[in-house]
Amino acid sequence: MCGIVGILGKSAVASDLVDALRRLEYRGYDSAGIATVEGGRLERRRAEGKLRNLEKRLIEEPLAGRTGIGHTRWATHGRPTERNAHPHMTNKVSVVHNGIIENFRELRTKLEAKGHRFDTDTDTEAVVHLITDELNKGNDPVAAVGRALDHLQGAFALGIIFAGEDDLMIAARKGSPLAIGHGTGEMYLGSDAIALAPFTDAITYLEEGDWAVLRRSGAEIYDRQGTRTERPVIKAVASSLLVDKGNYRHFMAKEINEQPEVVSHTLANYLDMATAQVRFPDLGLDLAQISRVTISACGTAYYAGLVAKYWIERYARVPVDIDVASEMRYREAPLPENGLAVFVSQSGETADTLATLRYCKANKQRIASIVNVRTSTIARESDAALPTLAGPEIGVASTKAFTCQLSVLACLAIAIAKARGAITKEQEIALVTALTEVPRHIAAILRQDEIYLSVAQELAKARDVLYLGRGSSFPIALEGALKLKEISYIHAEGYAAGELKHGPIALIDENVPVIVVAPEDDLFEKTVSNLQEVAARGGQIILISDAAPEKAGCTPAAHIQMPKIDSFIAPLLYAVPIQLIAYHTAVQIGTDVDQPRNLAKSVTVE
Structure with a gap:
């Protein structure tokens, strides 16, 4: 997760910008930089690697500006070089950016045709030149940014400063968080309130689609329609050692809403966004010679592995064996030569998963682990550790770790x-392009609060809930049921929709809500027939689908409208509504959402 900071200060801000960036180091990064306004000009210093390299550069070439922005970058478009490091700038504007600009190629082509010269491989530079182009037309900085934002597609957070403007900074968010800090004659900007803790505890969190004009006297905030609006100033409790809830009621809510950001950075670690190709690390095994993939995990991570089974078998045409680690470790499964064993664990310390890893390693499998903690035992004992860039996940019920x-x-x-x-x-490009659109779609899904609140009010009255799905939606149905029972304590079960007639249909009556995960894919018509069976028995259908409700052949009690997307990425998107349903239901009931009874974040004993 990239880190963004900005300061409108009373004196030189360079050292404070670096200190603020240091508080965001937990997010991970591969380069860093700052830019300030110096005598009406924009000046910047950038460096590859850790912040100490940037500090050394600043000792050699100090910056004295009172207005500045800073950035720690995790490479997405372009290699992690100084040339691609943020801030990016022209002689008129400098920008730091977190997220993915999906239409940067189109923007770049149009701007180059107008004579704009691009110096980097990044998507961010398109934003810089787009704003510059609007300034060249005679627009003032605020109008230029407002017009530029209308042309950007994707999920992003932006911090922007201008030549000749010592008392101006503009911020914008769409899918990635931003917080404004209020001081006395000073203003601050950060992608996390933690970065601002040394300077102020008065924080305003921008809401989805907001953009803000910061001056030392305060901030003017505009919503996605461009209407002036007010956002509350709250007193934040944050330190370099504390991940706070921001303006969210629970960590789980914050972590659900962080998914556009963390998914974009996780994807960027494995994809070349500029060329729409996969850029996967060497696993020490010729992927073309893999005879079988064995996946093992526990809980939510196991359901992620189940989705992967559908993906790998369908697209790579390699057989996949998957089992929960607590079972696989005891059944002494025969393992083939040239096999790849994949282990999924948020903490990297899950006892059963670790024991199964050691069994597979003893049976000469190549070991790859997908973990959120790179220094964990599972990561250290793997041949290749594949990190998720979810950042700290405090809520016991996994959300952002799952989508990562x-x-x-x-x-x-x-x-x-x-x-x-x-x-x-061509198929690779299509699949990668679909993945790059995921953060934007998640951000759109997160804006539909009303429907989830309505569904939760009804589910909170239920004793039993069924989840149905087909194909890669079946594991999402399983995950939905797990989330609901984890944090609301309502009994819930997930089933393959085709199994409905083989037993679960006996449970259905007017008191049993049935949540159906049904993207309009090749299996949709099959799922519709199951919906009709539920409707005929009085079941309350909650349909999660991109299809129109009338295509279901019945009238659902609730319909959660999903975006039209490539079916390949459906599991990533449909995971979000089932998280929101569980969260809002638990809130309605009044359970401890972040620390549900009897559960621990990491299960390190058998």
Whole structure:
């Protein structure tokens, strides 16, 4: 997760910008930089690697400006070089950016035709030149940014300063968080309130679609329609050692809403966004020669592995064996030569998963682990550790870690398919392009609060809930049921929709809500027939689908409208509504959402 900071200060801000960036180091990064306004000009200093390299550069070439922005970058478009490091700038504007600009190629082509010269491989530079182009037309900085934002597609957070403007900074968010800090004659900007803790505890969190004009006297905030609006100033409790809830009621809510950001950075670690190709690390095994993939995990991570089974078998045409680690470790499964064993764990310390890893390693499997903690035992004992960039996940019920695990597994499926020649270059580009759109779609899903609140009010009255799905939606149904029972304590079960007639249909009556995960894919018509069976028995259907409700052949009690997307990325997107349903239901009931009874974040004993 990239880190963004900005300061409108009373004196030189360079050292404070670096200190603020240091508080965001937990997010991970591969380069850093700052830019300030110096005598009406924009000046910047950048460096590859850690912040100490930037500090050394600043000792050699200090900056004295009172207005500045800073950035720690995790490479997405372009290699982690100084040339690609943020801030990016022209002689008129400098920008730091977190997220993915999906239409940067189109913007770049149009701007180059107008004579703009691009110096980097990044998507961010398109934003810089787009704003510059608007300034060249005679627009003032505020109008230029407002017009530029209308042309950007994707999920992003932006911090912007201008030549000749010592008392101006503009911020914008769409899918990635930003917080404004209020001081006395000073203003601050950060992608996390933690970065601002040394300077102020008065924080305003921008809401989805907001953009803000910061001056030392305060901030003017505009909503996504461009209407002036007010956002509350709250007193934040944050330190370099504390991940706070921000303006969210629970960590789980914050972590659900962080998914556009963390998914984008996880994807960027395994994809070349500029060329729409997979860029997977060496696993020490020829992917073209893999005889079988064995996946093992526990809980939510196991369901991520189940989705991967569908992806790898469909696109890479390699057989996949998957089992929960607590079972696989005891059944002494025979393992083939040239096998790849993949282990999924948020903490990297899950006892059963670790024991199964050691069994597979003893049976000469190549070991790859998908973990959120790179220094964990599972990561250290693997031949290759594939990190998720979810950042700290405090809520016991996994949310952002799950979608980041899915992101890595999707990239792994493409990598194996590509190595085996099971997909064409055109198919690879199509799959990668679909993945790059995921953060934007998640951000849109997160804006539909009303429907989730309505569904939760009804579910909170239920004693039993069924979840149904087909194909790669079946594991999402399982995950939905797990989330609901984890934090609301309502009994819930997930089933393959085709299994409905083989037993679960006996449970259905007017008191049993049935949540159906049903993207309009090749299996949709089959799922519709199951919906009609539920409707005929009085079941309350909650349909999560991109299809129109009338296509269901019945009238659902609630319909959660999903975006039209490539079916490949459906599990990543449909994971979000089932998280929101569980969260809002638990809040309605009044349970301890972040620390549900009897559960621990990491299960380190058998």
